[in-house]
Amino acid sequence: MSIVFLLRRLRPFLFPKNSLREVWARYLLAVYSRLTNCWRGYARWQKNVEQIKKAEGGGVSIETFSFTELDGQTLLKALSQSQAEYILLAAAPLLLADSALDEIKHALQVYPETDLIYTDGDWLDRHGKRIRPWFKPAFGIDSLRAQNYIVPFFAIRKVFGDSIGWFDPAAGSAWAEDLIWRAVERARQVIHIPKVLYHQLEERMVAFDDERRVLERHLERVGWPAEVAPGPAQHTFHLRYHLRCEPLVSILIPNHDLPAELKRCLHSILTKSTYQNFEILILENNSRQPETFTLYEELQRRDGRIRLVEYHHNPFNYAEINNFGASQARGEMLLFLNNDTEVITPDWLERMLEYAQRPDVGAVGAKLYYPQGLIQHVGVILGLLGAGAHQFVNYPRNHVGYYHSMLLPQNFSMVTAACLMTRREVFWAVQGFDSIYRLAFNDFDLCLKIREQGYLIAWTPYAELYHHESLSRGYDSNSAMLARLQQERETFTRRWRALLQAGDPYYNPNLALDRGYYSLRFGKYETTPRAMPGLGGSR
Structure with a gap:
């Protein structure tokens, strides 16, 4: 019998209900459960949940380019000669999952008009073990500006990439971020595939000044300039938008x-x-x-x-x-x-x-x-x-x-x-x-x-x-109020049933909804590509 199990059983007797000590005990237990679920359980999740979807039929041609090939004119020449419909780009050393191309082709069959695609990913440690999964949200511009989660692996429609000019030499080491910002500005649709389709091997080599500069240029292009400062972690940013006026x-x-x-x-x-x-x-x-x-x-x-x-x-x-x-x-x-x-x-x-x-x-x-x-x-x-x-x-x-x-x-x-x-x-x-x-x-x-x-x-x-x-x-002391709350909950779920069934776009479908926050979801389920309008297709 583990100490954690005993603590769970004895918590009501050791700590007064809703005392600060009891709240902290509840928090520490929740953190422990989440860590064991996400770290130890990730291998079990891979075995029991991950599935390979084979695309039915062809019809979509894809060509891949890695970051090692990015030597300016050579890559641009290769792109200009490519006959593929979509180009896959990697901005860091990584390995593609066996199912990556099939999953991307399937997403394009579902959303044939998409301009930009990205996926979930994880890391490989020095022993080749998969760790640190990143189950990402669907496209949200404010989340993306604070932390560019589309890198390091994404796909762009070839004719769309041609139209936006692919790479800007002024972007320096932040060439991928710059390309993504220019893509989302004009994209009609951005697709997120909620499946782990790449395994990162090393950290991205990108200078903070380059990242900040391309983000500032993006904000200027869309007409909402902001002060951009370093965020709380690497590759994150603290934005302060300029107020246009001082409304009442x-x-x-x-x-x-x-x-x-x-x-x-x-x-x-x-x-x-x-x-x-x-x-x-x-x-x-x-x-x-x-x-x-x-x-x-x-x-x-x-x-x-x-x-x-x-x-x-x-x-x-x-x-x-x-x-x-x-x-x-x-x-x-x-x-x-x-x-x-x-x-x-x-x-x-x-x-x-x-x-x-x-x-x-x-x-x-x-x-x-x-x-x-x-x-x-x-x-x-x-x-x-x-x-x-x-x-x-x-x-x-x-x-x-x-x-x-x-x-x-x-x-x-x-x-x-x-x-x-x-x-x-x-x-x-x-x-x-x-x-x-x-x-x-x-x-x-x-x-x-x-x-x-x-x-x-x-x-x-x-x-x-x-x-x-x-x-x-709580409302359990008032049965009438409790009944009213339940009635309002039922009204809400009836009204928004379609959205509830589709799932929150800003919460990854591989994560559980019935327990701790960002815990892995287990059991049989199917994730599908999620489409959100890009800035070129939004209001």
């Missing part, structure tokens, strides 16, 4: 009593925020405590940007009260904020505006912590634990996530409305929150409606707040 941000905060929480929230906004062009709408909903109304008067006297908007309807409906608040707001930007949040980073509004100002982005989420310093929100995975759930809940705030994902801006299917920014025009274009969701899933539903209109959902780790939601918060 309407901060909407529903409140039912809880004067201490509201005071803490507003005090943090007023004393910490470096962005000053905002208004705060307190959405008063049937409060009874005299202290609450005394606080309202004090706050409005303190700052003329604070307005009290009364909404006296029973029972409480989160969607309705926020829709009403949005109808009273004057700002071009709407920021939905819970009254139990507290600002940490002074430039939180600017960091969210960087993304909300872009016409391709429909909503932006923030990084939220419990007061103990544990993660509350770093993005939501569609289908996780059923309908959808936050990832990495109760992990330490400095946890890096999967391939540093928790430290880098990402595209998600959904983010929480505990702190969510959107443009007024986008919010009303999808008719706001659906009032059928009184308590929960209203933010998930809103994000999916926004995505349905072709917008991106972005999440930034650079806007940080505490969320003083109790770690032990």
Whole structure:
């Protein structure tokens, strides 16, 4: 019997429920399970899950070029003479899986109009053992700009590569990154094959200055220049987009009593925020405590940007009260904020505006912590634990996530409305929150409606707040509320059944949805190529 097994059995007796010690024990057990699942279990996954798909028929010609052949004119001459429809490029020493060409041909049969294809991959250690699998997301431009996960192995349609000029000598060692940026700018469709089709042998030899320069040139070409600094790990970047203007941000905060929480929230906004062009709408909903109304008067006297908007309807409906608040707001930007949040980073509004100002982005989420310093929100995975759930809940705030994902801006299917920014025009274009969701899933539903209109959902780790939601918060003490939550869950899963069945594009289908985050998925299942519009085919 292992020590880990005993710890699991004895945890309820050793640690008080939801104490900080119990939370840490739960976290350490989760990390251990994930490591053993992903590291020890990867060999078992290869044996039991990986399958080779043979392409049926021909019709697609492919030619491969490795990084060793990239000597400028020689390669360009070879490309010009090639009669292949697609060119495969490797930007690092690697071996192709036996099934690689068949899988790529199959993807092209499914999506014959695609311009760019990439795949999952792993590494071979010095003993030839496969390790460190990277199960990648489907194409998302914000995730890609923070960490170019398309390299080191990808395929480009030959006539498309000819049209964009293939290689730019000015890119230097970042020739692959430069080619990818120019490709996604004009690509109609980018395909991700969620299968491990290459095994990397050595690290890519690319200079950071070259990587940064080609990324900056990409941002300038698409009209959204940004300051580009080194990220938390090699081949990652910290982008700070330039604000085009300083729009009025309407901060909407529903409140039912809880004067201490509201005071803490507003005090943090007023004393910490470096962005000053905002208004705060307190959405008063049937409060009874005299202290609450005394606080309202004090706050409005303190700052003329604070307005009290009364909404006296029973029972409480989160969607309705926020829709009403949005109808009273004057700002071009709407920021939905819970009254139990507290600002940490002074430039939180600017960091969210960087993304909300872009016409391709429909909503932006923030990084939220419990007061103990544990993660509350770093993005939501569609289908996780059923309908959808936050990832990495109760992990330490400095946890890096999967391939540093928790430290880098990402595209998600959904983010929480505990702190969510959107443009007024986008919010009303999808008719706001659906009032059928009184308590929960209203933010998930809103994000999916926004995505349905072709917008991106972005999440930034650079806007940080505490969320003083109790770690032990639950609805099991109120059977009526529990029944309501279950009803809303069922409504959500019925409405979005097709998306749930297709799977979250930003979460790899080789990863489990019924247990720990980014654990390997086992059992019989089939992964299919995933198509996303490139910048040449998006809104």
